[in-house]
Amino acid sequence: MSGGRLSLLIIGGYGTFGGRLARLLGDEPRLRLLIAGRSLEKADDFVAELRSPRGWAGRLGSNDLGAWLQAVAFDRDGDLIEQLTRLRPDLVVDASGPFQSFGEDPYKVVRACIALDIDYADLADSTGFxxxxxxxxxxxxxxxxxxxxxxxxxxxxxxxxxxAMAPQFSRIDSVAAGIAPSAHVKIGLNVVRAISSYAGKPVAVLREGRPAAGSGLIDDMRVTIAPPGVAPLASRNFLLVDAPDLALLPQHVPGLQSTFTGVGTEPQALQRLLGLAARLVRLRLLPSLRPFSRVLQEASHRFALGAHRGGMFVRAGGLDRDGRRITSSWDLIAEGDDGPFIPVIGVEALVRRQLEGIRPESGARPAAGELSLADFEAAFRRFKITSGIRLDYEEEAQPLYRRILGSAWQQLPPALAAIHAGGTRLASGRARIERGGGFIARLVAGVIGFPPAGDDVPVAVRFAADGDREIWTRTFGGKTFRSWQAEGKGGARHLLAEVFGPFRVLLALVPEGQRLRLVVRGWRFLGVPLPLFLAPGGETYEEERDGRFHFHVEIGGRLTGLVVRYSGWLVLE
Structure with a gap:
């Protein structure tokens, strides 16, 4: 400790991840932050920016940061003992990388820290390191x-x-994990270099319980990241990447049969081109994609298309305590620019725990299992980050909405849970109906069979289970129209698919307080996908009010204007 402060040296402190770590810890008055890198000028500029945050950085900084900041020059290829002795840190965090290319003595920084009685941590993603x-x-x-x-x-x-998921299992057979960065996040060059270094090269995985060689950025799996209670990410393919989990999981999970770690980027078309390039490496038509790292990075920046949301998943399959086959999935979604903070939250948690006197056990080891999920979730609260666990029993049928919502089902008010409890049931009430006056709106309403406008119209809804779907028959004042609902398949998994005549609308179920919002995420006409910006929209939700189930449905679009809006209440008979 220096002057009562914990002295933290961040190597790569003005880089993509080191800079974010400095922002997270900048409010801590018990810290002395040494922002280190080869360029003292860049370190000085970053410290000046941190002291006077602007733009997006200002959300996690202030003019009165609390931490004592200093820009320092640090060269990992120089005299490490001399540099560390002069700077006197209590803890060194290496946030530089790429750790795959640290040369013949990759642990020289670690060795120097140990020799000088300095604690060490890093953000390494290299399996070997x-x-x-x-x-x-x-x-x-x-x-x-x-x-x-x-x-x-x-x-x-x-x-x-x-x-966090393990207590549900008596045996875990498979584990897969993946990261889906937002297309709008600027990926650092070192990250691209790390990924491109093993493109098309063998990657050690487990298959049928035996070591096997996968193909980097070629082997894939499709996943929909969907934390309970929020709109899921668009389904995407994840390409195999070489991550430390692949080496560590067999040591921690006895009897494990298969492993996978992947990355799923947007736009997917660009990722498919990357996969094709990786195949050229596997065919030995190219020696490596690493020389093309800058081109790949520039392409990812130039073609930043898609929603500004990122995510992560960890999925385990096996048997529960009663011998039933289950799949458990922990999913995370980060909105906007919050995603790139996730890789440094673990170090932030470690530092804050250390300031409270909670020190890791001495020794050198991988950080797998070093922190609990609760440690991370406490830090997530500073961001627009949502995470949660889904548990699926392969042989157990559940009501449709409960199956889609997962653990978020528990957030539903009693009146909503009763309506969506499954089985055959009948509800009745009153409604107010408005109709659009445009030609296309009237045509669409006629095709689907929407009722005419009216106030205080008697309404009855019959819900009938039909296999894995529900048929909703709505009668408004003698006018009946029908739709059916089911969970989406493939890329629409974890979405509610509702079919009105030739139209199929994909909806995310999002609990918000006493409401359940239904958010349009896609649509089709006669099975043909249509642009989302033309999709039927409007405010649609269910809520509990005065102990009753209330509904508000609005259907319209850019091409049609308002088609129909109906709202009212129902009680089960």
Missing amino acids: VAGIGGLDAEARAKGVFALSGLSSLPALSFAALA
Whole structure:
């Protein structure tokens, strides 16, 4: 400690992830933050910006930061003992990378820290680097310091999520994890270099319980990231990446049969081109994609298309305590620019715990299992980050809405839960109906069979289960129209699919207080996907009011204007 402050040296402190870590910890008056890198000028500029935050950075900073800040020059290829002795940090965090290319002595920074009794942590995503740090365990224990590698999304957060799901299982057979960055987040060059280094190259995985060689950025799996209670990310393919989890999981999960770690980027068309390039490497038509790292980075920046949302998933399959086959999935969605903070939240949690006197055990090891999911979730509250666990029993039928909502079902008010409890049931009430006057609106309403406008119209709705779908028959003042609902398949998984005549509308179920909002996420006409910006929209929700189920449905679009709007209440008979 220096002057009562914990001295933290961040190598790569003005970079993509080191800079975000500095922003997260800048409010802590018990810290001395040393922003380090090869360029003292860049470090100075970053510290000046941090002291006078502007734009997006201002949300996580202030002019009175609290932490003591200093820009310093640091060269990992220089005299490490001299530099560390002069700077006197209590903890070194290496946020530079890429750890895949640290040369013949990749652990020289770690060794120097141990020699000088300095604690160490990093954000490494290199399987070899993270898995191999245990070779320094005896030295670290003898010195009474810790050296934790991979304190990032993979493996620290992924293992924390897996540990939270593990009590549901008697046996875990498969584990898959993946990261889906927002297309609008600027990916750092070091990240691109790391990924491109193993494109088309063998990646060690487990298949049928045996070591096998997957193909980097070629092998894939399709996943819909859908935390309970929020609109899911668009379904996407995840390409196999070489992450530390692949080496660590077999050591932590006895009897594990299969493993996968992947990345799913948007736009998917660009990712498919990357997969094709990886195949050229596998066919030995190209030696490596690493020389094209800058081109790949520029392409990802130039073609930033899609929603500004990112996510992550960890999925486990196996048997529960009663021998039933289950799949459990922890999913996370980060809105806007919040996603790139996730890889550094583990280090932030470690530092704040250390300031409270909670110190990791001495020794050198991967950071898998070092933090709990609760440690991460506490930090998520500062951001627009939502996460949650879904548990699916393969042989157990559940009511449609409960199946889609997962654990968010518990958030529904009693009146809404009763309406969506499944089975055959009848509800009746009153409604007010408005109709659009445009030609196209009247044509669409006629095709579907929407009722005419009216006030205080008697309404009855019959819900009937039909296999894995529900048929809703609505009667407004003697006028009947019908739709059926089911869970979306494939890319529409975790969405509610409702079919009105030739139209299929995909809806996200989003609980908000006493309401359940239905948000349009896609639509089709005669099976043909149509542009989302032309989709039928409007405010549609259900809510409990005075103990009754109330509904508000609005259907319209850019081409049609208002088609129909009906609202009212129902009670079960």
